Amino acid sequence: MSNWYDPFGLFTDSYEDPSKKALPYLQQIPDAIKPYYQPYMDAGTSSLATLQDQYNMLLNDPTIMMNKIGNSYTASPGYQYNVNQATNAANNAAAAGGYLGSPAEQENLASQIAGISSQDYNTYMQQALAQYGLGLQGTSDLNTMGYKANTGYAGELSDVLNSEANLSYAGTQGKNANDAAKMNNWLKLAGMGLGYKMGSPAVAIGKI
Numbered sequence: 001m002s003n004w005y006d007p008f009g010l011f012t013d014s015y016e017d018p019s020k021k022a023l024p025y026l027q028q029i030p031d032a033i034k035p036y037y038q039p040y041m042d043a044g045t046s047s048l049a050t051l052q053d054q055y056n057m058l059l060n061d062p063t064i065m066m067n068k069i070g071n072s073y074t075a076s077p078g079y080q081y082n083v084n085q086a087t088n089a090a091n092n093a094a095a096a097g098g099y100l101g102s103p104a105e106q107e108n109l110a111s112q113i114a115g116i117s118s119q120d121y122n123t124y125m126q127q128a129l130a131q132y133g134l135g136l137q138g139t140s141d142l143n144t145m146g147y148k149a150n151t152g153y154a155g156e157l158s159d160v161l162n163s164e165a166n167l168s169y170a171g172t173q174g175k176n177a178n179d180a181a182k183m184n185n186w187l188k189l190a191g192m193g194l195g196y197k198m199g200s201p202a203v204a205i206g207k208i
Contacts (some may be wrong), residue, residue, distance in 0.1 A: 015048055022167055023164060026160055026163055026164055026167070027160075027164075028149065029156065029160050030156070030157055030160060031078050033153070033156055034153065037149045037150075037152060037153040040145050040148070040149035041112050041146055041149045041150050041153065042146070043145065043146050044142060044143050044144075044146005044147055044149060044150065045144045045146060047139045047140075047142040047143040048144060048146070050139050051136075051140060051143055053137055054136060054139075065132065066125070066129070069125065069128045069129065069132065070121075070125060072128075073124050075117075075120060076120050076123070078120075079117070079120045080114065082116045082120075083113055083116055086109065086112040086113060086116060087109060087113075090105060090108055090109040091105075091109075092114065094108075109165060155165075184189060
């Protein structure tokens with residue numbers, strides 16, 4: 001069995017590429033950070049579809065949403081109270097004037113009740129549309145967060161890929177430098193001359 005003595009490293013290659021040791025850690029980063037971005041990315045994706053439907057509806061026919069909200073109208077708790085107050089006031093005024101129960105009183109009372117109903121409906125619509133606006137804004141905010149999450153995750157992936165590219169470049173440079181050093185050692189050995197005594201430990205290539 002031969003025991004080679006290789007002082008110049010010509011027949012052995014002990015070079016270890018450090019980039020290959022670092023690469024597995026870099027490759028773990030995307031999966032490690034994705035759970036922190038994923039909920040926002042998913043929310044952004046789903047909210048985008050909702051926003052598109054709502055905006056298309058509003059652009060094509062804004063009355064669709066108004067009619068939908070209006071069809072859900074019910075009188076407020078204060079509506080009947082206001083009607084009762086108006087009725088009592090009208091009856092008292094008509095009684096004092098001596099025309100209680102007359103067509104004029106009934107017409108006046110109907111006009112007041114119509115005004116109360118219109119005001120109650122308008123108040124309901126304003127509040128309902130305000131709530132709809134809050135919902136639309138909330139969905140838009142989710143979409144914005146999703147966009148930022150996607151952008152942030154894409155940036156992280158880009159950084160990882162850039163780091164991998166730099167590692168690969170550095171590893172190639174290291175390998176080239178190592179090869180150049182070995183070639184330089186070959187040249188030194190050739191310069192020393194291969195005619196020296198092979199048994200001399202200072203210049204021996206091999207030792208049996």
